[in-house]
Amino acid sequence: MTAAPSAHPLHQRIRSAIEGRIMSGALRPGDRIPYEHELMQQYGCSRMTVNKALSALADAGLIVRRRGAGSFVAQPRAHVATLIVPDVPAEIRARGMAYRLDLIDQVLLDAGDARVAAAMTVPAGSAVLAVTCRHNADGRPFAMEERLISIAEVPEAVDIDFAAVSPGSWLLAHVPWTEAEHRILARPAGDHAGALAVAADTACLVLERRTWRAKHTITWVRQTFPGAFALTARFDG
Amino acid sequence: MTAAPSAHPLHQRIRSAIEGRIMSGALRPGDRIPYEHELMQQYGCSRMTVNKALSALADAGLIVRRRGAGSFVAQPRAHVATLIVPDVPAEIRARGMAYRLDLIDQVLLDAGDARVAAAMTVPAGSAVLAVTCRHNADGRPFAMEERLISIAEVPEAVDIDFAAVSPGSWLLAHVPWTEAEHRILARPAGDHAGALAVAADTACLVLERRTWRAKHTITWVRQTFPGAFALTARFDG
DNA sequence: TAGTGGTCTAGACCACAGC
């Protein structure tokens, strides 16, 4: 007795219909979305179904809902995009190239070390594992990785052979669900020029990530990509 | 008669409770989330309320729900972060610096032009506005911007004085709700070295964005930032 | 005051998974 059957649930069709009118420009920022009551009648469904569709649009940032006033198309502010930061070995293999990891250095530092203090907040007196390695694709240098791992947070890391498994891949699998902050910048190869087999003034994409859980830094990493490597991010808001 | 009153609605408290157990590591990837039926009893609420909490966690990528099987903590795959791509004039002013825009070039190109064909898909025979400008902060070059705008999609753009308003700011306000794809890479200043007042081999952060609506490219832009400029992206998934 | 969205209930039917 409801609308014709479809591959998609009703709340999703309502959402898509409104999203389409916004994306096509038929509804412009500030325009009023039909009241839940109107959409109920239009689609012949209950208010909860309409509410689910509009709430999803609000979560996505496409509309703004104001209790007592109504729902309106949101004003696009800055560009907001979802950035997928690839795991380097997975990214290399996804490109159909052979992956090889070279462990360059692996030492234990004190929490008071300058390198540690600049990047992390760890309990006084605890140790931090510093790993430097190089990712290779088809035998050629692809990226340098400098990493710090808090032993207080990840004690198992001391026993891992990071010549066999990339620190990033191991941590991704063993230290789930943390918060992180990324910085993306450009910098000359500098000290890494030799290891990356490029000139010292080669422009490199640098990705820095600090990962923490409940105020304690778990790991910090800086990856340096020479040449044509690019990150991609999709969808706007 | 339900739980003690709180500043947050019940579905949100349920969500936060489970999210906390995942983030703290108490629940690890693959672990089972309590059944909706169990959470109903535990919180003394209806199934819809529990469902709303778990659906939100699934949308956020923290858990995976499988009909007929149950809900489980998701396996973190790659790092997913939200990237805020700033509007350059707004970013400069937010840093407390004076903004000035220099319009360097503004020409109409044909859709068949090589520069256009490489970046956009526009209707044959239509025109594309090509704007090159420089963003300055406190009188010093901050970024170069090369932009293409499809006249077929945004005819008003022909009459705009892009010496007075940045193309990005104008488009953000006048072409609402589009889809976009970003590329981020590093590159030497090269041809822009003179305009940016840096050496030709200076490492620059380059942001390319293609914006479209319903298969038609609206605008393409490449921004080149010399030196220490960094993008930031937050939150993991 | 009338109408909005935010939240919640106590049911229901269904598709699907695992036994």
Add this chain to the structure above:
DNA sequence: CTGTGGTCTAGACCACTAA
């Protein structure tokens, strides 16, 4: 088969907005 999550209903009370 039983039990899971996915969807949906027809109500309800509330906080808030706008007139």
